[in-house]
Every structure is written in structure tokens, then in C-alpha cells.
Amino acid sequence: MTEDEIKEVFEEIDSDGDGQINTVELANYFKRKGYQGQLKDKVQAAMKVDKNRDRVINFEEFHDMLK
Ligand SMILES: [Ca+2]
Ligand SMILES: [Ca+2]
Secondary structure (H helix, E strand, C coil): CCHHHHHHHHHHHCCCCCCEECHHHHHHHHHHCCCCCCHHHHHHHHHHHCCCCCCCEEHHHHHHHHC
16 A cells, blocks of 8 residues: 555545544444444454554554555
């Protein structure tokens, strides 16, 4: 993925545009993508990239996940 593509996905998930992805935005994103399984499990798995444990994913953390 290029830097621009990562940014695009980040902005798509960060629906309120505050530069951080919270669990609600993640859940909504997976729903939009048509994910059928346990949303809670999926969100929890994604939140593993939350290295500083502030319960939101910033761009740096997100970037590390996709690169
Ligand atoms: Ca946000
Ligand atoms: Ca974080």
C-alpha cells in the first residue's frame, strides 16, 4: 500500500475526521464493508494496533498495521 492509499483508508474509517479512529468508527466501517461475523471480536482484533492504549487508533498506529 502506498502512503496515499493508507491515508485514504484511514480517512474513510475516521468518519468524524478528528484524526483518530475509535471503536465505534471501526464497527461502523466493518458494517459498511458488509462484515457478517462478530463485530466486537473484529474491533477488538483491530484495536491491537493501539500501542499507547488510549482506546483510539491514530494515523501512526494505523500506518504500522498496514505497512
Ligand atoms: Ca474519529
Ligand atoms: Ca492509540
